[in-house]
Amino acid sequence: MDALATLDVEAFTDYLARHERKSLLRFLTCGSVDDGKSTLIGRLLYDTKLLFEDQLKSLERDSRKHGTVGEDIDFALLVDGLEAEREQGITIDVAYRFFATDRRKFIVADTPGHEQYTRNMATGASSSDLAVILVDARHGILTQTRRHSFIVSLLGIRHVVLAVNKIDLVDYSREVFDRIVAEYREFAAGFGFTTFQPIPLSARFGDNVLDRGPKLGWYEGPTLVEHLETVNVEDDLLGRPFRLPVQWVNRPNLDFRGFAGTIATGRIRPGDRIAVAKSGRTSTVRAIVTYDGDKDEAVAGEAVTLTLNDEIDISRGDVLTSAESRPEVSDQFAAHLIWMSDDQLLPGRQYSIKLGTKTVSGQVTEIKHKIDVNSFQKLAAKTLSLNEVAQVNVALSEPIAFDAYADNKDTGAFIVIDRLSNLTVGAGMVDFGLRRASNIHWQALDVTKESRASMKGQKAAIVWFTGLSGSGKSTIANLVEKKLHSLGRHTYILDGDNVRHGLNKDLGFTDADRVENIRRVAETAKLFVDAGLIVLVSFISPFRSERRLARDLVGEGEFIEVFVDTPLEVAESRDPKGLYKKAREGKIANFTGISSPYEVPENPEIRLDTTSASAEEMAERIVAYLDSNDYVI
Known part of the structure; x- marks a missing residue:
């Protein structure tokens, strides 16, 4: 028994070692609704014998309750886990499943086919090496087939299988x-796929999935599993x-300093020259440290810690690269x-941009064109809506290291994060860097903002009045300026209506134009602060994001948000210019409070309740705030 037990342990250990050495292929299934994506994955799990007895019994029971294939097992139910998916017979979320054969391990993403879930499909494609x-x-080629193929190409997947499913329903023709x-x-000729393998199959009956179909003798190519096992990625x-x-940065004690991360591409050995991409500083690798001990070589996909022969400044978000190819x-x-x-x-709104391990502030400065993913035409656009694709220019708050996405998916892909909700709102692929003119530099100036303000007996700041139309912003701002002027202080007012007669006369009132309106005003107000003035800005400025942008442009304590808090019904009852009446009649589009939202400030420095005090009293309160906080010296 002892000898038999030893043999069993050795056999099991050998099996685990062989399994560990298998390569891993990540792929996704995509296409139009009801093309059989979930059924195909269920069939793969069933044919590769990765289902336990209790799973099969549960599947048989669920097939009777939710199945769509009569008395047969409905393999789609293995991956359509959401109750809403089972009831509708569709895939909504992205489902990931693992399976393995004797030659390879696989992680497959089952992605939704409906147009409104295109973003889910893009999520699954972003980490895949191959698309089925x-x-x-x-039904043949449908609109969603074209849409998904385009996104697959856009996301850099270069290995494609065209699985012509349900071939049994056309008599294996x-x-x-x-x-x-x-x-x-014909339509995918320009997508740049490296490998393209068309396969006729029936996911329901298993023809050409793992084994060859008896009625597909005319097909001489590989089965789906044969191709997945052998394609080289x-x-x-x-x-x-x-x-x-x-x-x-791994610093457990004074004697060790290593830099940990997962190798995105390439390979590294001790003695190789590396560079810090952003600073350009170079060194050589002393050791490659892992949990299992030091290694003589590490390759793409491995998580390692590198120690270097030189003490150079490296922090989280930096990219270590080959010194010869940066x-x-x-x-x-x-x-x-x-x-x-x-x-x-x-465009112009501030977002967080995360590329690799680096996160910085940034904005889309220009939408060059959006792409009709059905016809591939390039269309003019000022904004982007859900699931739309565009070519854009992006500006960041600081330089970062990146590759073109076509050259390196890991260092060329980024996500866009909303700074208020912290939700991911976009996914991007870098095409190429845009360099500023090399002859433009910041000019050193001897007279500072502080010295200009000190000469005027004040501390420079932006007093930003925000509130609904008719709330009394301009009236209060005007009174504040008169009081400061009487005290001998130096001020300037930027008023929403006045600015639109000059600086911003080319802008309308769409959300995109409102963002650009505030961006320009914020940059102008920053210049007034640099001149040492107290600048009073009176704008509806309905979006928190743009008010935050204005705050971030100046220094700590140089932005005072004044929320002129007037209920909509009160502002509408005043209606000094008759704008609310026109908006209610549909004569003015995108009117704040009626057909366009107003986002109430969360933590303003000053909140003015205009229903409980006069404009004169509220102006006095603002001047008192400025005096008590040393803005008026």
Whole structure:
């Protein structure tokens, strides 16, 4: 028994070692609704014997309750886990499943087919090496087939399988298969796929999934599993320049300082020269440290800690690269962007941009064009809505290191994060860096903002009045300026209506134009602060994000938000210019409080309740605040 037990342990240990050495392929299934994506994955799990007895019994029970294939097992239910999905027979969320064969391990993403869930499909594609694009043999190439193929190409997936599913429902017709393949090749000719394998199959009955179908003798290519086992995707990563985004600076004691992260591309050995992409400082690798001990070589996909032979400044967010092949470093780049939020993208609005392990503030400065993902036409656009794709220019608050997405998916992909909700609202792929003119520099000036303000007996600041139309902002701001002027202080008013007669006369009242309106005013107000003035800004400024942008442009304590808090019904009853009446009649579009939102300030420095005090009293309160906080010296 002891000898048998030893053999069993050795066999099990050998099995685990062989399993560990298998390569991993990440792929996704995509296509139009009801093309059989979930059924295909369920069939893969069933045929590769990764279902336990209790799972099979549960599947049989669920098939009787939710199934759509009569008395047969409905394999789609293995992945359609949400109750809403089972009831509707569709996929909503992205479902990830693991399976393995004797030759390879796999992680497959089942992505939704409905147009409104395109962002979910893009999420699944972002981490995949290969795409299985399903087509219902009865219906052929559909709009969603084209849309998903375009996004697959855009996201840099270069290995594609065209799975012509439900071939059993067209009598296993070779003619139907050839026609669909020819049509697909024609419209996808410019997508740059490295490998393209069309396969006729029936996910329901298992034809050409793991085993060959007895009625598909005319097909001489590989089955789906045979192709997935043999397609070569590893060389794409190992053959590229070394990149390691630093996730963590490992400093357990005074004698050890290492830089931890997952190698994105390439390989590294002790003695290799590396560079810090942003600073350009170079060193050589002393050791490659891992949990299992030091290594002689590490390759793409491995999590390691590198120690260096020189003490150089490196922190989280930096990128360690090959000294001979460095990425671009810039604070501006052109990119393709997929918008993933119900709220529109507004150029000029500040977002957080996360690329690799680095997060900085940034904005889309220009939408060059959006792309009709059905016809691939380039269309003019001022904003982006949910699931729309565009080519844009992005400006960042500081330079970062990146590669073109076509060269390196890990260091060329970024996400856009809303700064207020912290939700991911967009996913982008860098096309190329945009460099500023090399002859433009900040000019050193001897007279400072502080000295200009001191000469005027004051501390420079922006007093930002925000509130609904008719709230009394301009009236109060005007009174504040008169009182400060009588005290001999130096001020200037930027009023919403007045500015639109000059600086912003080219802007309308769409959300995008409102954002640009406030951006320009904020930049102008910053110049007045630099001149040492107390600048009074009176604008509706309905969005928190833009008010935060204005605050971030100046120093600590140089922005005072005054919320002129007037209920809508009160402001509307005043209606000094008759604007509310016109808005109610539909004569004015995008009117704040009626057809466009107003986002109430969360923590203003001053809140004025205009229903409980006069304009004169509220102006006195603001001047008192300025005096008590040393703005009026």
